[in-house]
Amino acid sequence: MTELRSKYSKEIQDAKSVVTELLLESDDQWKMCKEWANGSVYYRKSPSMSGHIYKVVFELNIGLEKSIQSIYPAPRGFREKWDPNLERSVILKEDGESWLLLSVTKPAMSGLIAGREFIDLLTLDRLSLSRVIASGKSVEYPEIPKKSELVRGYNHPCGTLWEVISGNQVRISVMYHSDIGGRVPRRLVEKALPSVMQSDVEALLNYLKTL
Template identity: 30%
Template sequence: MDYEGKASEVADFLLSYMSDDTGWKVCKKSNDVIVSWRPSSKFPGNVYKGEGIVSDCPERVWECLKPIPNGLRVKWDNNVKNFELLEQITEDISVCRTVTPSAAMGIIAPRDFVDVILVKRYEDGIITSNATNVSHPGCPPQSGYVRGFNHPCGCICVPVSGEPNKTHVFSFFQTDLGGFLPHSVVDSFFPSSMTEFYRNLTKAVKSLV
């Protein structure tokens, strides 16, 4: 499988999602984030966009978002129970398995996702994580978990001009949770989950020493 090619395509998709304002509808607002959605072109569901300002520089915010085993994200993100490295493709590209806990009062069973992930930095200071589903011989579907499928998704840390201690954080989720979940459950889960994501990210960044 062309892991590098797939990962590079995701980076292009995420930048296009960030710059294209067409068709987004706001579905949830809080002090930390605005969550919007529009129909996905990748699967019969929605792509969700979160955007908010986090009070610290991009490098420190990135420390909390970095997709690595035993990283900080497993500690603060309630939707990430475990994160495993399956294969390191290049210095910046890896194939990983993410395990999520049950959610929505048990309606959503534990799931796992296998993704190729690209960490990409741009000359203007933007730092991104870019992920999409792949198959990997070292991680077939496992009992006890519903195999879900992430379509182009990730996080983008953008420096705020003139304010070095602030970061504009964009997040994109377009996930086929698998199983036979009612659309109403999925449509309510992601906006609430993303609001919690930003609230917990802000707390995690503040707690950095």
């Protein structure tokens, strides 16, 4: 076991266990709260924080590997090219299919809501030739202290499931399980989240049309 996996072995296992169980469940185990032509948003009560877990489900017709790259930031993917909320991301440490990632989001509402930063441990597992799952959660990383201009958020176990339907058609389920910190009431965050998730999917689809 290498350094990153050894240091964070419990966090890796905790995230993998929760994410695999929840994302491999059928949609019937979740409640739908939004549906449109290109996708659906579901939610269920969180076992680890006040509020709910959300997932958005949609399809891409670009093959499995490119679908994986579409969700992840550089150098693992190309999320920065389409995500209007992502300021930057940096891989702090890397260990095979596990990596420690710093993500910084842009301020919202003309600066009334400060930008957020997250330090997450992510792991990619290939369950089969047609099914891949990524799991992650926030971890402590003293080497990067909190900054006054940013709010340090915390991601509870979250992740993404990619499932090949046929040919290049891939079904993607992205699970959001975040405490964004700060003073924004949780009810306001949850009220906005389904529309934010829809906007993310549409931004990705619009970007893919330009390729």
